[in-house]
Amino acid sequence: MASFLQRIAKKMSLFSSDIGIDLGTATVLVYVKGKGVVLNEPSVVAVDKVSGKILAVGEEAQSMLGRTPGNIVAIRPLREGVISDYEMTERMIKEFIAKVQGIHLFKPNVVICVPSIITEVEERAVIDAGTQAGAKRVFLVEEPVAAIGAGININRANGNLVVDIGGGTTDVAVISLGGIVESTSIKVAGDKFDEAIVKYVRRKHNALIGDRTAEEIKRTVGCVYPRSEEAIMEVRGRCLMTGLPRTFTVSSSEILDALEEVSSAIVEAVHWVLERTPPELTGDISANGITMTGGGSLIWGFDKLIASKTGIPTRVADEAVSCVAYGTGNCLENLSKMQDGTMNLSRQRQMKAR
Numbered sequence: 001m002a003s004f005l006q007r008i009a010k011k012m013s014l015f016s017s018d019i020g021i022d023l024g025t026a027t028v029l030v031y032v033k034g035k036g037v038v039l040n041e042p043s044v045v046a047v048d049k050v051s052g053k054i055l056a057v058g059e060e061a062q063s064m065l066g067r068t069p070g071n072i073v074a075i076r077p078l079r080e081g082v083i084s085d086y087e088m089t090e091r092m093i094k095e096f097i098a099k100v101q102g103i104h105l106f107k108p109n110v111v112i113c114v115p116s117i118i119t120e121v122e123e124r125a126v127i128d129a130g131t132q133a134g135a136k137r138v139f140l141v142e143e144p145v146a147a148i149g150a151g152i153n154i155n156r157a158n159g160n161l162v163v164d165i166g167g168g169t170t171d172v173a174v175i176s177l178g179g180i181v182e183s184t185s186i187k188v189a190g191d192k193f194d195e196a197i198v199k200y201v202r203r204k205h206n207a208l209i210g211d212r213t214a215e216e217i218k219r220t221v222g223c224v225y226p227r228s229e230e231a232i233m234e235v236r237g238r239c240l241m242t243g244l245p246r247t248f249t250v251s252s253s254e255i256l257d258a259l260e261e262v263s264s265a266i267v268e269a270v271h272w273v274l275e276r277t278p279p280e281l282t283g284d285i286s287a288n289g290i291t292m293t294g295g296g297s298l299i300w301g302f303d304k305l306i307a308s309k310t311g312i313p314t315r316v317a318d319e320a321v322s323c324v325a326y327g328t329g330n331c332l333e334n335l336s337k338m339q340d341g342t343m344n345l346s347r348q349r350q351m352k353a354r
Contacts, residue, residue, distance in 0.1 A: 018109040018335065019097065020328025025078045026167025026190055029325035030100050033332045037325050038100050045088050046074045057095040066210050080187040081115040081169035082122045086129060093133035107136035109335055111328045115169045116142045117185035141331050144173030144180060149326030152291060154178055159281030160288055163270060165189050165296025170266050172273045174281055182276045188265045190296040193218055200258035205248050207237035218299060221252045224263040225301025267309050289313035293323040
């Protein structure tokens with residue numbers, strides 16, 4: 001009887017693949033069990049305001065940002081790591097699941113990553129959005145724990161410090177024995193870097209640029225630690241004096257100044273976690289080093305900045321952008337051990353302590 005049920009379960013699994021989703025403020029990555037990361041698209045939705053119909057999702061919608069006519073609006077439904085537009089988030093997840101799975105007879109189990117410090121209301125919003133989007137069951141896992149995609153064995157009695165810089169939040173966590181020992185999550189990340197560049201260009205060059213141009217500057221000449229060779233980029237914007245298009249140049253040293261305040265906030269978060277880490281684990285971290293993940297960690301010199309401020313060797317993980325998505329893939333292998341809903345380990349420990 002047991003073997004018959006196992007055969008049935010195996011056949012049913014052919015009709016539905018479990019999915020891991022890195023639901024980021026800037027980008028959504030989808031991991032399908034047995035296939036790896038199959039989707040990496042911006043978390044943007046383009047909607048017709050009159051009919052409410054979704055016109056585009058992901059890359060296509062991203063290209064519409066700032067370029068839509070009056071009846072079309074391009075929306076980013078997540079802000080600072082959490083859902084700001086519930087309906088659009090639900091519809092976006094539904095579109096992405098349909099894109100990677102096509103037509104399936106059975107609904108998939110879905111693992112979704114969330115920031116390490118998230119309220120129960122925000123957790124419930126993510127779970128409901130996933131369920132309404134077509135998931136059979138939804139499991140939440142904290143982003144630093146999912147950083148096992150960076151190749152870290154978090155199940156040993158050995159401390160590891162992970163700094164995950166996303167689009168909306170930066171999560172800093174000390175992980176040991178499969179759980180979070182100490183962590184913090186700040187709403188300072190990739191979007192704040194873009195905002196800082198827009199403000200700097202406005203103040204210094206008296207010109208206005210959009211978020212997409214700011215991101216291009218960040219990728220091309222952005223840095224948070226002095227470069228050995230100056231990098232220069234030509235930028236097109238709108239002159240605030242004349243209102244006409246204008247071309248000017250920005251240098252890496254200028255962007256270093258522009259990003260100093262934001263990068264300092266992230267370094268302070270790392271200090272805050274280290275100060276509260278038990279001494280034994282601090283020794284482990286000194287030996288193992290700090291691992292950086294997320295798209296924000298790719299800004300030039302971030303590993304050098306943190307290493308210089310903490311005195312601890314720091315490295316940017318291979319495939320830093322995809323680490324959390326691969327981490328959800330590892331979690332998919334252990335769904336039988338997970339509980340529906342939140343996997344907020346720090347909160348579970350607090351409940352046990354009571």
